[in-house]
Amino acid sequence: MINLFLYNWMVRDEWFELCKQIPNDELTCNRSGGVGGIQKTLFHIVDVENSWIRGIQGKPDIQVQYDKYKSIRQVKDLSDSWRTEIRLFFETWNNEFEHEVVTVSWTNGSYTKGEILRHVIAHEIHHMGQLSVWVRDIGFQPVSANVIGRGPRNFFPSISPRGGLHL
């Protein structure tokens, strides 16, 4: 399952790269669907991923405000800055965590850690589908969503028998 996070990060970085070619007003204008825009969507997936992964670990949420992020470069910097900590968490993951229940500060209910990981994975892929429609509308070729065909198979690090990630 951790492989799908690494896939998401690879796809996200390709979107950041594509965004360099897209005029700033197209990145920031309001659009129908999702959270309402290209740059805002990228900010949102970075924010949501970090919140849930911290939530799983019992760490307090870090509040970030979209209006402080004026460029796609700043959103990418935020994405990059949080990966080290998330990666360290993935190194500790093992299948026993799957059914452990956690609660988080920003929503009612309790969820298993496995359910949360799946939620974060699906959340990003779903939003990338929205980006693909929006950029096609303005004449750009979207980033491929393919999992297969992303270079050497060993892009995906091997998973230990306990399910932890060897990075």
Place this chain on the structure above:
Amino acid sequence: MINLFLYNWMVRDEWFELCKQIPNDELTCNRSGGVGGIQKTLFHIVDVENSWIRGIQGKPDIQVQYDKYKSIRQVKDLSDSWRTEIRLFFETWNNEFEHEVVTVSWTNGSYTKGEILRHVIAHEIHHMGQLSVWVRDIGFQPVSANVIGRGPRNFFPSISPRGGLHL
């Protein structure tokens, strides 16, 4: 990982249900992005899933033509009809399959079974993101893509220690 297929099936069925409220010409008209339309997208994800899951098992591909499927009901019937066989395959899944390599008839290259499962999962979620933009454009509330909050936690069947699915 199999849980994400069950999530996809649940979300897909909710899309089929929503489509009952959407006029037929809106379901079948050409749209920008993805495979170009709502009904066509649902057909496409059903077709792609079945092809890859058969491919993993070394079974020949079943060719289906979109122009034979005139209504959303027929696409749902196709989706339902293939699930029994796919579910039986999931029952046999264990983590040793992860790195087994297969080739398929419709594309070059060889892929691991784990890579293919992840590809099929991401493929459907990505296309559902596209649907969400299109239906918002025509005034409908899209199906939620949330993994969490989909009713009782035991919706997701337990996974055996070998990784196989208890259905």
